Amino acid sequence: MKKRISFYSIIICFCFMFLSCATTVNVKLTRPAHLDLNGARTIAILPIKPCAYYKEYNTSLGMEILINSFYQIFDIRDPDEQLAIDSLRTQIERGLLDSPYIKLVSSDAVENAKRKGYLNPADVYLTGEVTYFDVSDSKSEERKLVKAAKGDQKAEYEIVRYWKRTAYFNFKYQVVDSSTDKVISFDEIRMEETSSRYESKSSLPGTYTLLESDIRYAAKRILQELQPYVVTKSIKLLEVKTKDKDLKARMKAADELAENSQINTASAEFQKIYEETGIVEAGYNAAILQEALGNLSIAETMMEKVYLQNPDSRVAKGLSDIRNEINMANRLKNQINESVAGSNDSDDFDDIDF
Secondary structure, eight states: OHHHHHHHHHHHHHHHHHHTOOOEEEEEEEEOOSSOOTTOOEEEEOOOBOGGGOOOOOOTTOOOOOGGGGSSOOOOOOHHHHHHHHHHHHHHHHHHHTOSSSEEOOHHHHHHHHHHTOOOSOSEEEEEEEEEEEEEEEEEEEEEEEEOOBTTBOOEEEEEEEEEEEEEEEEEEEEEETTTTEEEEEEEEEEEEEOOOBSSGGGSOOHHHHHHHHHHHHHHHHHHHHSOEEEEEEEEOOOOOOSOHHHHHHHHHHHHHHHTTOHHHHHHHHHHHHHHHOOHHHHHHHHHHHHHHTOHHHHHHHHHHHHHHOOOHHHHHHHHHHHHHHHHHHHHHHHHHHHTTTSGGGGGGTTOOO
């Protein structure tokens, strides 16, 4: 009987957990690029050097680099390395091609301008080289039961051989100011992926297949350094713990408005509840929903008032989050205004509420 009661108690607890999940509002936000490109409007992705051509040089001291070395035709003997390099470069270029913030120009146009002494069409370059590329296959043996022991008969085993493949791809890249050939930023991405076990070596996946998701991630990371990008942010509302049934019903109704994307109405309802009852959760929710609407200065003012009246750690965290969003929004506006200075496109961002 006790076991049955314990089992039912666990079920009830799980149901309560699912029923009491806090409401979450998802919003899409544009983040500023990680790098400051000093208002660059054009960019070129130069050919990527394969591993065989890699030469170490010091960029940490801001030394000049030889851009011309990235224009030559490289002989890449490993088709997997060729595929990895082509995929990485293509994904970066594709991400920049549709960018409203920076214009992609071909490396051929840059090379031609540099050779003939014309005005360089790219404000910045991205240069890259593979510092390490390799694949290694390893073999292991394992004793596998074929037939279990029975009576006087001993168990039968067989030796099974397993194969694994590990691929390595290290990529070093720099962002360079074309007017001075000075390095703005440099970094290196290291990739290492190991396959599952296979009984046949011929069944092992190809090297590029192992690295494909890492290359996608690398391209995404580099694009986020070069241009603003969109993220989805989850904003969680606070739940109220009260025995007041009417108050719980009002809070639930406001939650449902937020869940149904009626954010402005939900914020107003939470604010009304806060003004009438002083419930900190209602004040927090009213302010944080203004953040979801993009009304950052309003959200900051509202959350500050709630914190002054209720110095709650949750409210402090919400206020810090809003101020962080304001800082990023200011960085984004500055980047966009620099890159489209003098054009009408900058007007699209004048209405951002800071």
